[in-house]
Amino acid sequence: SYELTQPPSVSVSPRQTASITCSGDKLGDKFASWYQQKPGQSPVLVIYQDNKRPSGIPERFSGSNSGNTATLTLSGTQAVDEADYYCQAWDSNTADVVFGGGTKLTVL
């Protein structure tokens, strides 16, 4: 079965740039999306179709996807961005959905 690998944790200082990676075999051939989840809340879509932001998501969130790695980048990270982040891939051939294990972003 297809697997996505994320680092368990990433730390960043306020106003700095944080990058969270998501690795999977030929992930660049699939669509990647990213979700933010704060404690006790439902996940919120922050990036879809590799690099698009839904309305209402700040411009400091950006995404890329190439080769075997998708990356979520937060520029000018704020304390409010502290949360768990999950990547997700969708295989158009099998229609299967796969989530990464999640990354806890800590803003120090």
Next chain:
Amino acid sequence: QVQLQESGPGLVKPSETLSLTCAVSGYSISSGYYWGWIRQPPGKGLEWIGSLYHTGGTYYNASLRSRVTISLDTSKNQFSLNLTYVTAADTAVYYCARRHYSSGFHDFWGQGILVTVSS
């Protein structure tokens, strides 16, 4: 604005069937998109359970396929999840969500419902 709301029992006995319903407002489920379920065991990550296209095609996580059924009730604008022969490993927060048909992302989520499997 599309809104989803899960409902169902919060406690299910081992070996019984977990049944949840997701009521959708702000969009007619018969108009398009996939409608699906995702779960999250306490303190763990997200796991996709399955998705159902508005015309009826279903796709399930291979690890759960033998126990899962997702169905639509267009007259009530809701969809349901049945998971049979549950064990403690099925204890989780269950989310319903709308899934984009060609890119696979989930754009609207319910608030989630905690289901505990215990005797």
